[in-house]
Amino acid sequence: MTDQVKQVGKRIRELREVYDKTPEAVAKETGVELHDYLSYERGEEDIPISLLIKLAKLYDVDTTTILTGEAPRLSVCALTRKDMGVEILREHHYIYKNLAYNFTGRKIEPLLVTVNPGVNPEMKTDRHPGHEFDYVLEGVLHLKVGSHDMLLEPGDSAYYDSIYPHAMESGSDKPCKFLAMVIPVGANKE
Numbered sequence: 080m081t082d083q084v085k086q087v088g089k090r091i092r093e094l095r096e097v098y099d100k101t102p103e104a105v106a107k108e109t110g111v112e113l114h115d116y117l118s119y120e121r122g123e124e125d126i127p128i129s130l131l132i133k134l135a136k137l138y139d140v141d142t143t144t145i146l147t148g149e150a151p152r153l154s155v156c157a158l159t160r161k162d163m164g165v166e167i168l169r170e171h172h173y174i175y176k177n178l179a180y181n182f183t184g185r186k187i188e189p190l191l192v193t194v195n196p197g198v199n200p201e202m203k204t205d206r207h208p209g210h211e212f213d214y215v216l217e218g219v220l221h222l223k224v225g226s227h228d229m230l231l232e233p234g235d236s237a238y239y240d241s242i243y244p245h246a247m248e249s250g251s252d253k254p255c256k257f258l259a260m261v262i263p264v265g266a267n268k269e
Contacts, residue, residue, distance in 0.1 A: 083146075085122030090145050092120045094138045109133040128167070128175065129207030129241075132188065132263050142188060143180045150183070157182035164191060173198065173247065175259075188261040194220065196249040204244035208264040211241045215257045219250030231257075 095105050106116040109130060118124045126134075135142045143151045146165055151157075157179050164176035167190075174193040179185055192213075202223050213222065214236040222229050225243040230250045239245065241261070249255045 084125050086148070087126060087146060088120050088122030090148060091126070091134055094134070094140065094145070095120070098138060105134075105137070108137055127205060127207075128188070128190070128261060129205060132207070132209075132261065136263065141183060141185070143177065146177070147180070151181045151185075152183065153181050154183050186262070188263070190259045190261065192247075192257050192259045194218075194247055194249045194255045194257075196252050196254065199246060199248045202246040202248060204246045205241075206244045207241050209241050210238065210262040211245070212236065212238045212260040212262070213247075213257050215255065218253050218255030220255045220257055221248040221250035222246075 095102065100108075102117055102120065103113055106113040109116070110133070111119075111130060115124070119126045119130070131142050131145055135145055141151050143149065143165060146167060159178045159180075164178045165180035167175035167177060174195075176191040178189040178191055179187075202221075204223070213220065213231070215231045215233050217233060220231040220235075222231055222237055222245070224237065224239045224245045229237065231237060247255075
């Protein structure tokens with residue numbers, strides 16, 4: 080695993096210890112299997128975005144704090160220049176860049192996602208509470224949501240309830256780049 084994955088694992092273990100929680104309690108509260116949670120904590124596996132959001136909510140911290148060890152500092156406006164953002168490395172999976180990593184109190188997670196061809200040929204699904212909006216910038220996105228199976232081209236978008244199993248794959252032999260807005264449950268509440 081990458082050093083970033085190991086550092087994220089170390090941070091979630093430290094947060095758990097600060098909050099005096101057992102691994103069993105955190106696994107139950109976040110809805111993951113204990114052996115999966117422990118492998119995330121040991122830095123053996125990369126943590127899904129949906130779990131990062133749940134852990135941030137559980138510990139009342141920002142996802143940026145878990146990813147980088149630094150708290151976001153901006154509350155009025157955060158500018159992210161082209162090719163910047165906090166990269167979330169995903170072993171054998173998608174490449175994410177958080178585009179608002181330095182804005183505190185985010186209601187959504189705006190992510191620039193790159194899907195390389197062949198990384199999810201089985202269309203392995205994920206599901207998490209909340210909604211998601213995906214807007215294709217480059218390439219072709221093969222998106223499956225529940226029983227809906229679609230190909231999205233540049234300019235196409237999809238908005239869906241992410242509690243339904245969903246999966247993405249490049250729909251061609253070239254990488255696909257899209258903007259994903261992950262909206263956690265309760266994000267629209269003040």
